[in-house]
Amino acid sequence: MIPLEKEYLSPDSAYDVIVAGAGPGGLTLACFLGRRGFRVLLVDPRESLAPLGRGELIQPLGLGILEELGLLDALLAEEHVRYGQFEFFGFDGKPLMTSSYQGKDLSRDWALSIEPYLQDRLMWKMLEGFSSVELLSGWRYLSHEIRDNSVDVQVDGPGGIKTMRGKVLVGDDGRDSRLRKSLNLPGLVKEYEDSYVSWSFEIPESVSLESSAGNMAARYYLGPGEIFFLFATSPRKRFFLYMLKDRKIDEFLRRGDSDFLKRVSQCIPGLGDVLISSGFPGVSALKEWVIQKVDLEHWVKDRAVVIGDAAHATNPHVAQGRNQAMEDGRLLSLHLERAFCDPSASLPDELKKFEETRILRTRKLHHLADEMCLVWNSDNPFIVWGRERVFRGISKTPSLNRKIVRTISGEDFLQLSFFDRVGAFFKGLMLSVCVFLCGGFEYFIS
Secondary structure (H helix, E strand, O other), X not given: OOOOOHHHOOOOOOEEEEEEOOOHHHHHHHXXXXXXXXXXXXXXXXXXXXXXXXXXXXXXXXHHHHHHHOOHHHHHOOOOEEEOEEEEEEOOOOXXXXXXXXXXXXXXXXXXXXXXXXXXXXXXXXXHOOOOEEEEEOOEEEXXXXXXXXXXXXXXXXXXXXXXEEEEEEEOOOOOOHHHHHHOOOEEEEEOOOEEEEEEEEOOOOOOOOOOOOOOOOEEEEEOOEEEEEEEOOOOEEEEEEEEHXXXXXXXXXXXXXXXXXXXXXXXXXXXXXXXXXXXXXXXXOEEEOOEEEEEOOOEEOOEEEOOHHHHOOOHHHOOHHHHHHHHHHHHHHHHHHHHHOOOOOHHHHHHHHHHHHHHHHHHHHHHHHHHHHHHOOOOHHHHHHHHHHHHHHHOOHHHHHHHHHHHOOOOOOOOOHHHHHHHHHHHHHHHHHHHHOOOOHHHHO
């Protein structure tokens, strides 16, 4: 970190950085810059950071960033669940793989499951303590104009349209980013073929947390063209995602409540009854999440840059959206600080360095997400059969399990090679043969 020298701050700009959108990346950026004394304006159209009725995983990468900001202990005082492993099953309930963080040389051997607004609220509160940071809730970015050494930004809010001047404009305004569209950045923006429905609920006190339907295990169930995720965000709060193959929401609604409750009870015995007793509103009331893929060729144009979902939204399979957005904010703060404080550095060069570093990592995650969607979401019987063998083979191969966990943690990227996949397939195939020939004798599985 380059020491901040106040004399380097140019007096001709009202703000050093204007951030459009209080996403996890924008909040992280503002926190790092604010504690260093930079003048930051953060505008967000939401009046308040309210619960969204969903959970998110903060991986070791994100946990390290929160610790660097001094916010991790405060977040751990909120309702949360620590996960040291994730379990994968078929829709018949038979185990496929357990992915464990233990012994993988990570900074932490667990991930945090939490309602995301709790983290955002803590970061917002931190920003309120910085005299150099101004927060405008209920305001949204409209447009901007680049000048010689600054950018004029038009924002719209309760007081009408105002123009703010800064040195840099940063957009973390989501998958449908208005700033990204305004910049006309080249690249791919499209919707994934499959969507999800979700619901957040609370386990009734009458249900034991030791029961199959009540326990806090993080579980993925994969069937032919069907996926069901279940996580806990507190001892009794749960959140699920259910995939709609080819976004067939009408077919899902036509099958009705009884079919859905039967399907999830097939995965987890008794879960359907728990959902009903928790006030299940029916499938027609479930929110459909249409997921976008954003893979840009460039994130930077003149004095403007996009980060987070605005720059690299991807499928939830990789569990990296929030974590990679936070890493965007952390790294961008370092490059901006150098551009503002080091006479030998220039803003265009520092933005370019940031872009090159981050695009490389997020593009790898896009490739991984595409591969996971192709295999995990498939209803092709041959792919499903092969997928199950690979999962079981990975579960019995510590070196492959390590690659997967270190990648999902966000602290590394260790891609499975062709030979890794083939080896896992044949190992899983041999396990299946042993189970078949020996009548499922547990010795042969272990």
